Amino acid sequence: MAIKFKSTRGDKTLITASQAIVKGISDDGGLYVPCFIPKIDFKLEKILEMSYKELAYEVLKLIISDFSEEELKYCIDNAYDKKFDTDLIAPLKEAAGEYFLELFHGKTLAFKDIALSILPYLLKTAARKNGVSEEIVILTATSGDTGKAALEGFADVEGTKIIVFFPEKGVSPVQKMQMVTQTGNNTCVVGIKGNFDDAQTAVKQIFTDKSLNLELKDKGYVFSSANSINIGRLAPQIVYYFYAYAQMVKNNSINFGDKINFTVPTGNFGDILAGYYAKEMGLPVDKLICASNDNKVLYDFFKTGTYNTNREFLVTASPSMDILISSNLERLLYHISGNSETTKNLMDDLAKNKKYKFTVSESYIVGEYAAEAESFDGIKEVYEKSGYVMDTHTAVAYASYKKYKKEFNDNTKNVIISTASPYKFAKDVCRAIDLKYDGIDPFEAIGILSGIWKEKIPAPIDGINSRAISHKNVIEKDDIKNFIKDYLEHA
Numbered sequence: 001m002a003i004k005f006k007s008t009r010g011d012k013t014l015i016t017a018s019q020a021i022v023k024g025i026s027d028d029g030g031l032y033v034p035c036f037i038p039k040i041d042f043k044l045e046k047i048l049e050m051s052y053k054e055l056a057y058e059v060l061k062l063i064i065s066d067f068s069e070e071e072l073k074y075c076i077d078n079a080y081d082k083k084f085d086t087d088l089i090a091p092l093k094e095a096a097g098e099y100f101l102e103l104f105h106g107k108t109l110a111f112k113d114i115a116l117s118i119l120p121y122l123l124k125t126a127a128r129k130n131g132v133s134e135e136i137v138i139l140t141a142t143s144g145d146t147g148k149a150a151l152e153g154f155a156d157v158e159g160t161k162i163i164v165f166f167p168e169k170g171v172s173p174v175q176k177m178q179m180v181t182q183t184g185n186n187t188c189v190v191g192i193k194g195n196f197d198d199a200q201t202a203v204k205q206i207f208t209d210k211s212l213n214l215e216l217k218d219k220g221y222v223f224s225s226a227n228s229i230n231i232g233r234l235a236p237q238i239v240y241y242f243y244a245y246a247q248m249v250k251n252n253s254i255n256f257g258d259k260i261n262f263t264v265p266t267g268n269f270g271d272i273l274a275g276y277y278a279k280e281m282g283l284p285v286d287k288l289i290c291a292s293n294d295n296k297v298l299y300d301f302f303k304t305g306t307y308n309t310n311r312e313f314l315v316t317a318s319p320s321m322d323i324l325i326s327s328n329l330e331r332l333l334y335h336i337s338g339n340s341e342t343t344k345n346l347m348d349d350l351a352k353n354k355k356y357k358f359t360v361s362e363s364y365i366v367g368e369y370a371a372e373a374e375s376f377d378g379i380k381e382v383y384e385k386s387g388y389v390m391d392t393h394t395a396v397a398y399a400s401y402k403k404y405k406k407e408f409n410d411n412t413k414n415v416i417i418s419t420a421s422p423y424k425f426a427k428d429v430c431r432a433i434d435l436k437y438d439g440i441d442p443f444e445a446i447g448i449l450s451g452i453w454k455e456k457i458p459a460p461i462d463g464i465n466s467r468a469i470s471h472k473n474v475i476e477k478d479d480i481k482n483f484i485k486d487y488l489e490h491a
Helices: 019-023 044-049 052-063 069-079 113-116 117-130 145-154 174-181 196-207 210-218 230-250 270-281 297-304 329-337 338-353 372-387 394-406 422-433 445-455 476-491
Strands: 006-007 032-034 092-093 098-102 135-141 162-168 185-195 221-225 260-265 283-292 306-308 355-357 365-371 413-419 474-476
Touching: 019 117, 019 221, 019 230, 032 230, 044 052, 052 069, 052 230, 052 270, 052 413, 069 117, 092 372, 098 230, 098 355, 098 394, 113 117, 113 145, 113 230, 117 145, 117 162, 117 230, 135 145, 135 196, 135 355, 135 476, 145 162, 145 174, 145 185, 162 174, 162 196, 162 476, 174 185, 174 413, 174 422, 185 476, 196 221, 196 476, 210 221, 210 476, 230 260, 230 270, 260 394, 270 283, 270 329, 283 297, 283 394, 297 306, 297 365, 297 445, 329 338, 338 355, 338 476, 365 394, 372 422, 394 413, 394 422, 422 445, 474 476
Parallel strands: 098 413, 135 162, 135 221, 162 185, 185 474, 260 283, 260 413, 283 365
Antiparallel strands: 006 032, 092 098, 306 355
């Protein structure tokens, strides 16, 4: 029986996974969640024998359960191919006594590639299954990595357009160049004079703007999302938690059946929520350590029970985590409370008062954070111990995990989710390794880092600063709706 999906905020309408993928967000502003989280229907030890593609099918068929075997395997086979520079897709590396799950081997060098390589295929298949004839307009707010990965996935995909909004002053130089040099006749990239939360809030409001949606539907357009608010973007992330566990067993780091921890650098809460789903589906997970940077709204929430965005928004060296409104936390609140009315009230409080109170009773989700200086120290420490280089986001997780381990004296084996290639943040990585690189040009830093790390510069960013800029739009944060209308009017 196909699992149905419902809104976190009380809309009683039950829909299929494919319908949820097309819609992206519920009409009441809530996020779609499965009516229940399914348990794996195979013996867990079988994951030791599976390739990434095989494991993806066994996990995703349980969530995206109205897809036929043929449809789902078509999506998986087309997603996880030569776009990745390793057949493993998500290799596990050991360095400085820790384990790093490298999720940056796709075309944009970030973990978003794992989900956004498959989402276009899921979306096209879902649209066909549901008789959607309109052109699908993908609206995406990005704090740095989602934008490029979504653009790469949807570029020149027939029947779609994609518009990406990013904070003009809130991404790294490499992240920005990756986006503004994107090719594809159906792509549009827009810088906003504001932060990620401004862009994300505006995009979510557009999804629930009934008059705008009706107006554009009459013109042959429907909106969908490539952010992790879309269940089709979130579900594929569950797979690599199972894959990491299998690798830990196969390299004799743990015995089959042992529980392990995962430390996840966290911004919008989608990546760590996928770990929560994996645990609920039957993966032996002990602790999920939610690692925050200096914008530690999640750390404060898990420590105090108060989620409070009444604070300064800080621009850091880990920009993909510079977020105060973590959208996917709403899904966790729903699953824990089991009550859509509670979830709606909390979201209403957040919108009205910029804060809410809720105690997370589950002891297996732990908040931790690392200040920028601590994460930079972590980059230097791991490099000096092992020659391994972390990016600035992975470094937040590493430094956070060290603090967690010291506080709780927990010796359970731990996997750090490594979310981006250090080449995307080469300037700060070089500065962390040696202060003599302070102030270097961010693109010159890519070559310097290659010399330090003795690793070839990945093709997707080699010479990126010399590529032609295709997108020069910069708008005020309050002009997002009007920009979308005007763009589609003249598309």
